[in-house]
Amino acid sequence: MFFHKQELQYNASPAAPDVFFARKMQEILGGQYGEITVAMQYGFQAWNTKLPGKYRDLLYGIGAEEFGHVEMIAIMIAQLLEKAPAGTVEAAVKSDPVVAAVIGGEDTQHAIVAGAGARPVDSNGNPWQGSYITASGNLLADFTSNANAEMQGRLQVARIYHMTEDKGVRDMLSFLLARDTMHQNQWIAAAQELREEGYEDLPVPSNFPLSDEHRDVSYTYMNFSDGKEAAAGRWASGPTPDGKGEFSYSDGPTTTAPMPPVGNHGDPRLYGTTPEPNLLDKTMGKIKDVVQPG
Amino acid sequence: MFFHKQELQYNASPAAPDVFFARKMQEILGGQYGEITVAMQYGFQAWNTKLPGKYRDLLYGIGAEEFGHVEMIAIMIAQLLEKAPAGTVEAAVKSDPVVAAVIGGEDTQHAIVAGAGARPVDSNGNPWQGSYITASGNLLADFTSNANAEMQGRLQVARIYHMTEDKGVRDMLSFLLARDTMHQNQWIAAAQELREEGYEDLPVPSNFPLSDEHRDVSYTYMNFSDGKEAAAGRWASGPTPDGKGEFSYSDGPTTTAPMPPVGNHGDPRLYGTTPEPNLLDKTMGKIKDVVQPG
Amino acid sequence: MFFHKQELQYNASPAAPDVFFARKMQEILGGQYGEITVAMQYGFQAWNTKLPGKYRDLLYGIGAEEFGHVEMIAIMIAQLLEKAPAGTVEAAVKSDPVVAAVIGGEDTQHAIVAGAGARPVDSNGNPWQGSYITASGNLLADFTSNANAEMQGRLQVARIYHMTEDKGVRDMLSFLLARDTMHQNQWIAAAQELREEGYEDLPVPSNFPLSDEHRDVSYTYMNFSDGKEAAAGRWASGPTPDGKGEFSYSDGPTTTAPMPPVGNHGDPRLYGTTPEPNLLDKTMGKIKDVVQPG
Amino acid sequence: MFFHKQELQYNASPAAPDVFFARKMQEILGGQYGEITVAMQYGFQAWNTKLPGKYRDLLYGIGAEEFGHVEMIAIMIAQLLEKAPAGTVEAAVKSDPVVAAVIGGEDTQHAIVAGAGARPVDSNGNPWQGSYITASGNLLADFTSNANAEMQGRLQVARIYHMTEDKGVRDMLSFLLARDTMHQNQWIAAAQELREEGYEDLPVPSNFPLSDEHRDVSYTYMNFSDGKEAAAGRWASGPTPDGKGEFSYSDGPTTTAPMPPVGNHGDPRLYGTTPEPNLLDKTMGKIKDVVQPG
Amino acid sequence: MFFHKQELQYNASPAAPDVFFARKMQEILGGQYGEITVAMQYGFQAWNTKLPGKYRDLLYGIGAEEFGHVEMIAIMIAQLLEKAPAGTVEAAVKSDPVVAAVIGGEDTQHAIVAGAGARPVDSNGNPWQGSYITASGNLLADFTSNANAEMQGRLQVARIYHMTEDKGVRDMLSFLLARDTMHQNQWIAAAQELREEGYEDLPVPSNFPLSDEHRDVSYTYMNFSDGKEAAAGRWASGPTPDGKGEFSYSDGPTTTAPMPPVGNHGDPRLYGTTPEPNLLDKTMGKIKDVVQPG
Amino acid sequence: MFFHKQELQYNASPAAPDVFFARKMQEILGGQYGEITVAMQYGFQAWNTKLPGKYRDLLYGIGAEEFGHVEMIAIMIAQLLEKAPAGTVEAAVKSDPVVAAVIGGEDTQHAIVAGAGARPVDSNGNPWQGSYITASGNLLADFTSNANAEMQGRLQVARIYHMTEDKGVRDMLSFLLARDTMHQNQWIAAAQELREEGYEDLPVPSNFPLSDEHRDVSYTYMNFSDGKEAAAGRWASGPTPDGKGEFSYSDGPTTTAPMPPVGNHGDPRLYGTTPEPNLLDKTMGKIKDVVQPG
Secondary structure, eight states, rough: OOEEEESSSSSSOOOSSOHHHHHHHHHHHHHHHHHHHHHHHHHHHHOOOOOOOHHHHHHHHHHHHHHHHHHHHHHHHHTTTOOOOOOHHHHHHHHHHHHHHHHHOHHHHHHTTTTTOOBOOOOTTTOOOOOOOOSSSSSHHHHHHHHHHHHHHHHHHHHHHTTOOHHHHHHHHHHHHHHHHHHHHHHHHHHHHHHHSSSSSSSSSSSOGGGGSSSGSEEEEEESOOOOOGSSSSSGSSEEEEOOOEEESSSSOOOOOOOOOOOSOGGGGGOOSSSSTTTTHHHHHHHHHHHHHO | OOOEEEEEOOOOOOOSHHHHHHHHHHHHHSSSSSSHHHHHHHEEEEEEOOSSSHHEEEEEHHHHHHHHHHHHHHHHHHHHHOOOOOOHHHHHHHTTTHHHHHHHSSSHOOOOOOOOOSSBBTOOBOOOOOOOGOOOSOOHHHHHHHHHHHHHHHHHHHHHHHTOOOOOHHHHHHHHHHHHHHHHHHHHHHHHHHTTSOOSSSSSSSTSOOGGGGGGSSSSSEBBOOOOOOGGGGSSEEEEETOOEEEESSSSOOOOOOOOOOOSOOOOOGGGOOOOOOOOOHHHHHHHHHOOOO | OEEESSSSOOOOOOOOOOOOHHHHHHHHHHHTTSSSHHHHHHHHHHHHHHHHHHHHHHHHHHHHHHHHHHHHHHHHHHTTTTTTOSSSSHHTTTTOOHHHHHHHHHHHHHHHSSSSSSSBBBBTTOOOOOOGGOOSSHHHHHHHHHHHHHHHHHHHHHHHHOOOOOOOHHHHHHHHHHHHHHHHHHHOOOOHHHHTTOOOOOOSSTOOGGGSSSSGGEEEOOOSOOOOOGGGGSEEEEETTTTOOEEESSSSSSOEEOOOOOOOOOOOGOOOOOOOOTTTHHHHHHHHHHHHHH | EEEESSSSSSSSOOOSSSSSHHHHHHHHSSSTSHHHHHHHHHHHHHHHHSOOOOOHHHHHHHHHHHHHHHHHHHHHHHHHHHHHSSSOOHHHHHHHHHHHHHHHHSOOHHTTTSSSSSSBTTTTOOOOOOGGGOOOOHHHHHHHHHHHHHHHHHHHHHHHHTOOHHHHHHHHHHHHHHHHHHHHHHHHHHHHHHHHSSSSSSSSTSSOOOGSSSSGSSSSEEOBEEEEEGEEEEEEEEEEETSSSSEEESSSSSOOEOOOOOOOOGGGGGOOOOOTTTTTHHHHHHHHHHHSOO | EEEEEEEEEEEEOOSSSHHHHHHHHHHHHHHHTHHHHHHHHHHHHHHHHHHHHHHHHHHHHHHHHHHHHHHHHHHHHHHHHTOOOOHHHHHHHHTOOOHHHHHSSHHHHHHTTTTTTSSBOTTOOOOOOOGGGOOSSSSSHHHHHHHHHHHHHHHHHHHHHHTOOHHHHHHHHHHHHHHHHHHHHHHHHHHHHHHHHHSOOOOEEEEEETGSSOOOSSEEEEESOOOOGGSTTSSEEETTTTTSSSSEEESSSSEEEEOOOSSSSGGGOOOOSSSSSSSSHHHHHHHHHHHSSS | OOOOOEESSOOOOOOOOOHHHHHHHHHHHSSSSSHHHHHHHHHHHHHOOOOSSSSHHHHHHHHHHHHHHHHHHHHHHHHHTTTOOSSSSSHHHHTTTEEEEHHHHHHHHHHHHHHSSSSSSSOOOOOOBBGGOOOSSSSHHHHHHHHHHHHHHHHHHHHHHHHHHHHHHHHHHHHHHHHHHHHHHHHHHHHHHHHHHOOOOSSSSTOOOOSOOOOGGGSSEEOOOOOOOGSSSTSEEEEETTTOOOOEEEEEOOOEEOOOOOOOOOOOOOOOOOSSSSSSSHHHHHHHHHHHHO
């Protein structure tokens, strides 16, 4: 169960409205790596996990915090929109080019659809969607996904930090940056602990029978481009991070196979193009036979 | 530039058609973590990077391999569909319940839309989409995303491996599993090398001015659930993976802020609901004034 | 069958082109609550209904009108785009900041994709989609959905009315506002008549056996937030609109249940994380047994 | 802020796994009218509202309950999937046709993507998306939208109730049906109270200046189909629900306007087809003049 | 304006319900090339065209017919669903494997969402979307798009024709096949007439100044694969269909250009990875300078 | 297999950055008819075809070229974004209205999400999606689709050519225009050759048994609009392009059928509205009987 408290985790009030920045802030609310994504991602991982205890607690504990971040950013956006341009452009623009840029760059749906409110979309107006989240049931894979989400998220917050000078907005972003720092560190630590405690290991999934894998190509870098510098990377020689092999380097693939023959010509009732030119009448006859036997 | 060679990297022929499995295999072709995703993701990372040399070479070298995997799986699916059910269900099902399951579980668009061919969709028929990929320009974040993609991808290949006993299909999946092993290891190694060579560090982005971050909440686990076990995790005490702090634990948030006041009542021309009951006529008057001054 | 007449229901010509307003007008054409939505929604409700007579006539009669509104708005947009910026921005902007706002705020696909034509998208360029419509087969639910659609639609038309001073555009919007007034009233009246004639009642669906519902929680407001004012609302005491109960108020849930135990550990062939640390080798053995028995 | 408690509002455990029903249950989790929709819809309405007090409390209080319903259903689905078919179809189907139907009707991503877990998608695998929600800032419109959402939601729960005989599942659905009964009644009551307290009225938005609306067509049913029965409905005569007019009936439109002339021929740089046959060379010359003046 | 007549253009009644076939038929209703697509496509082309007269008449005349086909198929689907499985699977399947296939292959939303009604989706449940249509303003391009749409559409109708033996369904499909034959022929004829009357020509757009095109590569086949047979095609030698050149063949590209240098290192406030290892502290200093000058 | 070469097919460097034009150029990269579409479309057609030889070689040979065009445009966009606005709008706009237009018109995700990089989206930020491509297995239909794609693509390139004066951008567009000229011609030639060699013919699919088609309506133009000019077109009289009939003209449909009766009243467990007013109690009784027999 979730319970709501009518307080925020941190201040979320801008010094002044700014509709163009409100649009930019939608990215960290409803974008691929916005707060809705992490809140829902940690939620689904928690609900689906078969591993009770500290890992599930972690997912629940952070997931609920992220729903609170969704709320903080939505409320911030609603305030940034308090002077959303509801009148004609001409009157609003007057002679100030900054206003022109702002008007041109607004999210038009903020006013028309939401009446000066936040929306579950990204900074280009694409609706948030369930396919943004990852919850595979394999926690090492998922914690890596979580670490990535927190990295991408912190990166985006850092970027928009520089796109405003509003002290109120920056204050909230400074708070979110710190929480993203925590969450990045946390998921990396959690992934390490999972491995140390033996729940999972590299390569994910570590308990797929390696004898069923083509081990001869498990640690070879195969270069399908004509650049030569990749041979110098750590991924081209030395022990592998999974501790089970040695990297090697091959300039090009080490295996090859012929294209399979096209095989039969397909069911004629699918009307695909097949290698039998000038045989349409005959084919037509065949189809009728299939369809209307006797 | 890309050049195509009419050979495959590995065998991609099933022992026999299987339309239900063809649908399942769509997941690793056109799903969130299918081969189209990694091919496009590494491509966009390469095209956008500002860091030439071995890292870009790596992206190009692997990206092209992945486009070849797209091809292998598409060709495999086309063969699995060679006996796609183009006739009526009744005739096909006869009395064999296995056939009934297969018919019921097919991707109907395989026959109707593609004429027994592969499609750029996942196993539920959702079209592949550009929002699946990640290419942020920050390579430590992106290599972490790549590692996650290879983990999720290998996990899915391992899962569908058990959903077929077709020796041809399994042979190809064994090859893909091995390549995913390589790529998982490779991106982890590449991320490590990036950090060791000083291009980027934790927390991503590492060069955001820490003085502009609320450092007091950068390393504290705040528990928003009522589970107590998360306090025992490595993310709740000890040094942080970024080497810049010490984890601490708080049962609940350490900060709070009041809900901001709702502020003004919004532009009346947006017709939102505001705290002025029984004042509709007056408001109507005001709006006319705004709209038709004078 | 539908027949087309090369006249419009009302004037749809702007006084002058305005590409930014053309983009805004897309919202009421191809947005969530645009004219395409209501046209298709009433159509599908009519085609699916099992209730012939005046209700189906109503759906057909209004549905066809809405397709005509789609046409009116599309033609209006095409005219607003007659001077779509096909040349470089620099030449167009010159020194007029209003032009800068207009150029910046245009829908770039109007020129590039449609050659100065309307498109089936909303004001942020999101394509119209079938998931916007509602047609459940239950007419009381659907008429409520229709009333909502007409309310949201009229609200959006009223909002964009103030975003232009073009007399031609406003004239058409004044007409659409009036028709939305009619349609709002009409669906509310139709919902009332449905109830009065006994076709359906509250709660929808009214003929689900109430004995199969947990009646003890059917009329209780349970407060999951910490605000106290909701207790004063009409939804917290007094008779319920369905005439079958009395509202009551509870500060918090009246029921609770423990989290179900996680149960078994999942099929090992799905490679989820389960509570068996340090047992990977054993697990691997088990999987091989399952996969390759004997 | 949201806080999580590791208890459920009600029991959510099936008597036995059922992967086909798990897919059906996705509809009420991640569908257009599933629990994610109402949770997010009430959240955004609360965060955006400019009307503090009991109405906002109501939105917060119910919104948090709905997030708890998301959790209940997700956990139920995860349990229904405990025997998700991770092996080959042939072995699973054996000779039981019920198993064949179940296998054929499963959501293949439940096993492949989520490792036997719930997903934020509907029963056809379409990801949940932000465009499902409505939050316009006008509470009478939005409460009508909420009433519709609860009607459609209860309808869907009632339908799937009959698609299972599992006592555990039915027990939870009986609980959800009761809560939907409450929420339907509640939003209808809240809409009535909003009107009675004078915050908003019909037609929404009620304070748009009626003098700017074409009042002559505000209350006329115009029949664009050839059915005659709609004239007998309450929407064709008598007082209108908004209390401001009288319904009338017209067999066909009461207004007409000619198609606007196509106007100018478009910017030649958009290369549209215009009424100047056989003039390509001349046009080409003109374009060069425009593009390369001088 | 559109007017509706409560008759169909042709019979649309099945001999018996068939929920699995109902799902398949969704493809020709709400799929990429279903009737909604052509109806909307011809509509938008008509509304946007700057060429009045017979071509616009054609678009209007056919467009309205297609809306009638949408209706026919929707009504057919609703009848096919008259026995949609609303009860439990087990009872329905009994011992008939054909029923198992049908149940497994149903569109679950037909019953749960639409109450045994048609939906604006394809046979995999993907909602119809505005991005399926083409309306560019250039009629030669668009008529080619229309010809393609009618070809793909007729192909799909032909395919599903064989997937049923229901005489009523086949009767309607036979009618639609004939109309698709007409429409294929018609768009090809219309494209020819456009060219003959000089409105447009190949290559589209024909009046782009050819001197601004790199004419040296306008007619050369460049082979980027290692197959050699394409050199034998009509596209590799002889006159070109636009009548303005001669095809030639090159095994590989005829031009090449070096990768552009990566250029500057990007704005540090975007935190991309740039070629300056071990310089993080210095960079951090720079960023602060940019952000907080003075 | 695909191999990558770190060269481009042609120069792809702008004279100067231009973030607004970068957004426009996204259309020809990730739009409905952008380079990703043709690259993937030709790829899937090649992988699925059952016709080896010159036609498949053609698909492979051109498909790989198009992947190279994807790369060229992505790299061009990345360079156009080298001065993406990472700081505040106010500082950037200064007093230059051109800058205001550019800032207002940017794709905000270019900076926030991609760190000044290209993205797999169109010029309105909609992600590229698999439903843009066509690969039916019938090569005459698909080559027509390809011809259309190249026409639409060349049209869009021609349009954006006029939206910039940057010599570097125009140089690349001139190259792409020439390649589109080639590909338009090529697919038209390939379609002709397919017909001449007897692989397929009009109407597609040509080998559907014509006796199963309602031939009486196969060549009649039926006018569903009130325009009269379409009767004068080539599609209304004379021989048909498929060589199998004569066009005729009918002002309106030549056939009609009554609406089918609504039939039974639906399964009561779907709770649809049916023609049985005031019978709710009785119905409820019936439902209980069905659900809980005995």
